[in-house]
Amino acid sequence: xxQLVESGGGLVQAGDSLTLSCAAPGRTFSSxxxxxxxxxxxxxxxxxxxxxxxxxxxxxxDSVKGRFTISRDNAKNTVxxxxxxxxxxxxxxxxxxxxxxxxxxxxTGPFYDDWGQGTQVTVSS
Numbered sequence: 648x649x650q651l652v653e654s655g656g657g658l659v660q661a662g663d664s665l666t667l668s669c670a671a672p673g674r675t676f677s678s679x680x681x682x683x684x685x686x687x688x689x690x691x692x693x694x695x696x697x698x699x700x701x702x703x704x705x706x707x708x709d710s711v712k713g714r715f716t717i718s719r720d721n722a723k724n725t726v727x728x729x730x731x732x733x734x735x736x737x738x739x740x741x742x743x744x745x746x747x748x749x750x751x752x753x754x755t756g757p758f759y760d761d762w763g764q765g766t767q768v769t770v771s772s
Contacts, residue, residue, distance in 0.1 A: 650674060653743045656766030659733055667728040667766060669743030677721035680746040682759055683728045685739035685768075695741070696728060697752035706752035710736070733770045740765040 655667040669681070682697035696717035697706045705717055716729040726743060744759035753759075 651743045651745060651761055651763035653741060653763040653766040656741060656768045658769045658771065660771050661734055663733050663770070664729070664731045665733060665768060666730065667741055667743075667768070669726040669728075669763060670724060671745070675721075675724050676726075676745050677724065678748045680749050680753065680758075681717075681719060681726045682744045682746065682753070683717060683726075684742045684744060684756065685737075686742070686765075687736075687739040690739075692742070692756065694754040694756075697754060698726070699750065699752055700748040704750070704752050706754060708754075730768070733768075735770045735772050737768060738770050739768060741768050 650671050651669055653669050659665055678700050680699050683695040684692050685695050686692040695708050696715055698717045698719055714732045719726045742765045743763040745761040746759040
């Protein structure tokens with residue numbers, strides 16, 4: 648529990664790109680579904696993107712479709728979130744989460760049983 652580590656957050660301008668990474672040093676999650684969530688200031692946590700253990704299925708929130716890409720490299724035990732055309736509305740703390748292996752992507756928080764500490768993404772106008 649609590650072994651996921653996010654990195655790659657920072658301050659960027661609208662229209663810029665940013666890539667987040669999620670890793671779990673000392674263990675693997677190659678058999679687990681993974682997801683990204685975010686929590687804007689003063690708002691509830693929301694689902695961003697999810698990927699099954701095999702990468703066969705991927706799901707995105709409507710707000711990021713066409714702009715964000717989730718991927719994983721099981722050999723490197725790392726999950727990525729590539730974010731393009733960033734908007735100020737994307738400003739949030741981004742969390743990486745691990746669930747169990749499943750054929751389908753789950754978008755609800757309770758499915759995920761391990762979370763990182765979060766990485767701040769701030770998009771200025």
